[in-house]
Amino acid sequence: MSSIQTEVVKMIAIDIDGTLLTPQKQISPRTQATIRAAQEAGIIVTLATARRYENSKPFADLLGIQIPLITCDGALILDHPAGIVRHTQLLPAELAQQTVDILVAHRLQPIIHHISGAIEETWSGHAEFDNLGLERYFREFPRVKRKPHDVLCAGQPDPIRVVSFASEEAIERVTPAIAQLPCAWNTIQRGNYGCAEITVMQHSCSKATGVAILASHLGIPMTQVMAIGDNNNDREMIEIAGWGVAMGQAPEAVKASANAVTATNLEDGVAVAIERYALLR
Structure with a gap:
């Protein structure tokens, strides 16, 4: 994929486990501060996770997210913090x-x-x-x-x-x-x-389709979406985003699908990516 960023980032979709969270299942102070800076700069930040809504919303609350979350690998999108179902991709x-x-x-x-x-x-x-x-x-x-x-x-x-x-x-x-x-x-x-x-x-369901559905709902072209992830279920999301970022500890196949590779989740990789590619610091 291209390593030259050409679009301004207006939305960031972040995986939770192995990406947003440290190995101790915490969001580091630097990552919290950087996400807050992105939100203050007018960038929409959401979570795109394999987790259920039930065990995703505490992290969304901590980050002050007030837009829909992409959960269950894209199969379930719910308004946050209301918890109202916005979109489903159900398995027959x-x-x-x-x-x-x-x-x-x-x-x-x-x-x-x-x-x-x-x-x-x-x-x-x-x-x-x-x-x-x-x-x-x-x-x-x-x-x-x-x-x-x-x-x-x-x-x-x-x-x-x-x-x-x-x-x-x-x-x-x-x-x-x-x-x-x-x-x-x-x-x-x-x-x-x-x-x-x-x-x-369902046959077409993935984090990628979830991110695309939410971006369309918000009127944001995929070229202005950044996606950050670390595992096999993040690969399609990273590929479809205008600026896909793989974590430093991601498998080589996931890194190969990304526009850029950031630091690991032990090294504030999410914060590094947002600072460099969204806030352009």
């Missing part, structure tokens, strides 16, 4: 059930993420398929609706996405079968719950 229930069937055949527990009004819901199968990674997830989201696997999605409302947590080897084994479905999917080698993850969504 029939396709979600096919995903469930594949995961169960590999003895992986499916997690189904729904939105009901403005309430996020977690559905899953019976507990015999639970594993260590799920224990950590369920501690964070303890309200789980349990259903038999064969009707977990069949005949149910279209969900936001289907997720599974397991060892990296188990996720690698199930990926070829998931890849045969007419869906969008991504994997993370080690996520917030200490294990690998696979996420399955």
Whole structure:
């Protein structure tokens, strides 16, 4: 991609984990101050994350964000701080059930993420398929609706996405079968719950489509959007933005898709990128 910036940045979309946050899950004082400076300069700042809204909004509150957040890898955009659903990209229930069937055949527990009004819901199968990674997830989201696997999605409302947590080897084994479905999917080698993850969504859904939808709503051309991320699920967002920035610790494929590579999340990489490319300091 071009390394020459030609447009003024009017909107910044920032991934949360591995990007906005330090490894200790904090936003550094420098990053907070730099984001505040960008907002004071009239630049719109939002978050574009794989997280649910429920565990994203504390960071948006801390940063004083008062525009929609892009959550669930682009599948759910909600006004903030009101929490009102602005846009969804839902996975058809029939396709979600096919995903469930594949995961169960590999003895992986499916997690189904729904939105009901403005309430996020977690559905899953019976507990015999639970594993260590799920224990950590369920501690964070303890309200789980349990259903038999064969009707977990069949005949149910279209969900936001289907997720599974397991060892990296188990996720690698199930990926070829998931890849045969007419869906969008991504994997993370080690996520917030200490294990690998696979996420399955509607076929056109990604952080990139979420950013594009929000930018269009705000009347901002993609050429004036900066996106900052560090992982495989950030790659399309980085590619579609007028100025895509990869974190210093990002995989080489993600760095190759970016216009620029900033410092790591241990070194205030988000602040460095905003100062250099948005505030032009």
